Amino acid sequence: MQDPEVVQEFLVESYENLARLDQELVELEKRPRDAELLAGIFRTFHTIKGTCGFLGFSTLEAIAHQAEELLGQLREGRLALSAELTSLILETVDATRRILAAIERTGEEGAERFEALLERLRHAASGAGAAPPPPAQAPPSADEAEEAFARSSVADATIRVGVGLLDKLMDLVGELVLARNQILQYTNEREDAALNATSQRLNLITTELQEGVMKTRMQPIGTVWNKLPRVVRDMAVALGKQISLEMDGAETELDRTIIEAIKDPLVHLVRNACDHGIEPPEARLKAGKPAQGRLSLRAYHEGGQVNIEIADDGAGIDPARIRRAAVERGLLRPDQADKLSDREALNLIFAPGFSTASAVTNVSGRGVGMDVVKSHVERIGGVVDIASRAGEGTTVKLKIPLTLAIIPGLVIHSGGERFVIPQVSLLELIRLEADAAHGQIENVHGTPVYRRRGTLLPIAYLNEVLALESKAAGEAVYIVVLQAEDRQFGLVVDGIHDTQEIVVKPLGKQLKGLNVYAGATIMGDGHIALILDVLGIGQRSGVVSEAREQARGASEKKVQAGEERQRLLLFRAGSFERLAVPLSLVARLEEFPRGSIEKAGGRFVVQYRDQILPLVPLAEALESGLGSELPDPVPVIVFRDGDRSVGLVVEQILDIAEEEIAIRRQTERRGLLGSAVVGKRVTDFVDLNYLLALPEAGWFDGGGARRPQRILLAEPSSFVRALLRAELEMAGYRVVEAARCEEALGWLERLPVQLVVAAQELPPGGVGGLAAAMSKHPEWRAVPVVALTSTADADGGGIDGVVAWHSKFDRAAMLASIGRLAAAVSANESAPAGAPAGR
């Protein structure tokens, strides 16, 4: 049952302790009142007792326990040490040694129970003073002691060596490697067979020596993990939970000192996951999860670091609860708490003095908080991160650096400098011929991208990231495709050399602030090369951003293209080679002679069908000040809504395409929604809503509210939602979307909404459920609700709070109705302020 490795450790430690005990006892005979010596001996037996209890060696535990009792009496001065007592203790030591030997041979304690010895120990400890006469069998003979001495045991197979010495050896081996490399370089230039053979031999031996010394310091993380199944089992029993533990990557090797340092944080995190993460079986069943919770540990190398993930499938952490708790504990002001992203809020649990556990359990609520975990990990230069999804579980990720490790790395050069990229981050290498490179790296609003098997790979140029000289144009381009966390990007370098095993050395603290380097290494020629931190490079160049947790305001603008087929109008304007709008929104395509375009009131207009059509030059709207010369005739895309029209001036209409679109990359650039691959080329999507809101469009001049009103669109189908959203936005409203009732209520809480448009079948309770929930809230009661039905006849029957019913497919009627309601709301709202409200 016991782990052989643990037993082995126990044996080594116990033999060492016993060897010391022999000495100490002899010493004690000379100085029977030496409290320190007594305490030391007491401690040794205490340790043996404790470990035996853990490993289930009951005989030895009993003996150690009795010896400890006796020594306790001696320590407290209730007994005086006599020669008989010393012999008795020495006998105990010998018995201990015999049991240890048995354990070493067979893994069991053996049949001998040592009852006589135990009895004598008990007797002595009870204060009877002198030990009773020795038992019938022969006292421990000198032979036996010698025999024990001569026997080869595990204790002899291992040696304890100071880590300092290993460090020294490591440095020396590093030096040797350098000298070896220089000799190899030298002999390669000579034609001396004997020298060559010798240096080859030197080469091999050095490599082996290097590996050997390296290994002395590395330990698999499994040595720590081995203790965890027991921890989890005990926790599960104590808490009345069912927890299975999965471990992956136990063979991942880490530097010994690092293993030591993460031991406690790891155990703490596991206990935490069992205690606070995984729910009791009843709660899990209720949530539709299997009764047995799953806790998984994963360790793997990534980017010159070791990642350790502790993931549970428990209740997860509710960021809102964290925010509340942080405010209650006075860590944050309410407004500060509101501003935190969910991820930032989660990381609050690492703040000192923070614990959300509503009940302090006896298992993990011991005042050792997550802040201690964080500080332990940071002390060795690691990082802790936490991700959680309410209801789905929590993952804590430790990133531990390999301050002393050999990793394979790719040597590259850029701007005349040599760098090393950790091989683990490397996905593939791409070489583009000089002429091909120009066309294959495309520009999406200023960000270079490479189309790699149909997906867009953002590109960063290393010489730009590091502000190095750029190399002459007209040479082949090398793209190193890298993985940084869950993102990929291409790094353009000037040249690629070979891969090498490199020794990672830390940088001085003067350079610690630079996140683009993971360390440095010494190359074969004795020169230093910097090791790139792939994630840092990605972040610095902007290709890996924190896009996942953008501000709430941005999510309002989120593109809802989904994976839908749409007909697109493709065109070109300014420096944007390929732009698109949904064709369904376009009224007409026109061409006007350049001379017919007039300027009125600072805006471009053209006379069109007896009306004045305002024109928005797209190139200028997207990149102000960069208006280019217009072609003649001028191509214009006309958008119309009711009696309002606006023309978008482009440079060339390219094509109409029907494509399945998924916006691949969102953008922060105003006027664009994002980009996608259309017809195998990167295409930017124009944000019409933004363009129509520009003053030159004159879209909102005539009627409607000056400040666009916000409509909450609650509709379960993302496709219908996207359609309606486009319609509503064209009509000049701002739209927030919800797929379910709770989501809709969430929006109402966060933002003022003037009108709600909800599908009849809105889950879970239909539009009626939403209306009922809204009527309970004093501020929402007045917000009109328009219900949409899927059937052609727009009559769903009376529901309180719903002011109008429309078919989803009769959009004109729907928009007209919304327009009337919005105008009424707007008149109500702005009348007191005296703002112009009506037409």
Next chain:
Amino acid sequence: MSEERLGHGGAAGGQFATFFVGNLFFGVDVLRVQEVLRAQQMTRVPLAPAVIEGLINLRGQIVTAIDMRRRLGLPPRAPGETPMNMVVRTEDGAVSLLVDEIGDVLDVEAAAYERPPQNLDPEVRELIRGVYKLKDRLLLVLDTDRTVELAARRE
């Protein structure tokens, strides 16, 4: 803090390894000096603070080199003049100070010690623990910890 620093190798006098940067004459407690080297092969560190000249390989140890002229806000060395490395021990391992020229090791008396003059250029003054008045010139005692530490904070 500064009182404590003054006590350490400051007012008591002692042996100083000396060097020149521009027209300034500096001394470092000789026990803090690990070694003195000629110009070494330097590896640039792109994006690093300007005072960091680069990295040198000191028998397998990677050592950060700090250019003392830039650190003190002095004009750069004339082209063709190669700096010397004065490798000093700090709490964070060895750091190399790039200086113009290495001077002798001097024995100085505590009596000649004075606090840094107020009118010293502030960029120099913040790195100086004190001054020894020698017969023909002033010896500025360099605070190596601060020299190295500020380089870190400057980014």
